[in-house]
């Protein structure tokens with residue numbers, strides 16, 4: 402898996418650029434969590450505020466290097 406360096410969205414191996422923000426993706430990330438219902442998730446809300454992104458349904462890395 403690969404994670405976007407900017408918004409931390411997780412993608413498959415072959416995705417070199419984030420489909421949302423067009424930033425490059427990296428294999429160097431640690432941990433991830435899934436967002437199923439961004440509207441109702443406190444974690445998703447805090448995460449979005451911290452990164453200044455709109456969190457959508459999907460997987461996000463906890464940290465990228």
Ligand SMILES: [Zn+2]
Pocket residue numbers: 405406407408409410419420421422423424
């Ligand atoms: Zn991105």
